[in-house]
Amino acid sequence: MLDEPDLESIFASPELPKIAEVINSKLAAERQARLRFRRELTPSVKAEFIAGEVVMHSPAKAKHLRVTRRLLKLLDTFVHQMNLGEVFSEKALICLTRNDYEPDVVFFGAEKASTFSPDHMEFPVPDFVVEVLSESTAARDRGVKFEDYAQHGIREYWIIDCDEKTVEQYILRDQETRYHLAQKLAGGSIASLVVSGFEIPVAAIFDDQANADAIANQFG
Incomplete structure (x- = not known):
């Protein structure tokens, strides 16, 4: 900027x-x-439009898919049980001022979610975004997306590193357009500031048993 x-x-x-x-x-x-x-763009292809260029995504590695699946399971279950809105993964095209992205996980609050028809394909600015790092996407996740998400008022952004098994939680403070690192965690629990009441063990993102335990404890 x-x-x-x-x-x-x-x-x-x-x-x-x-x-x-x-x-x-x-x-x-x-x-x-x-x-x-x-x-x-077809439903079978994951692609983004960034600074005038079409960015095609290669198939994700198993570690990436597993982390995304675990978080999606936790977040989606919680959001729907509490009737807080809508959660999508991988193929939801969010359309910002200049660029179109398909984040790994996105959350829309109830007000925005209520406007989505069954055939909706071009989505507005979400309230919360998660990107799971990979070798091919890390520079964009920490670069143009990091800046663009903040500029468009996405109030919370998590960056998950599958190899380090860490979660970085970034938030927008009032009237700001640059993210503040709230915390970087390799253990303990993480609570969303946007999805009210959503708090999970960090281990539940990286381990199947911890994920199952978290679901049983919080949603059982």
């Missing part, structure tokens, strides 16, 4: 009209490419 002095320098430049022309041309081309991406 450009700081105010950088913007002032651009605004004062004699080249501003030319800069604006280049930017507008670039964004117009992106809009057309984005429409084409959405038309051609």
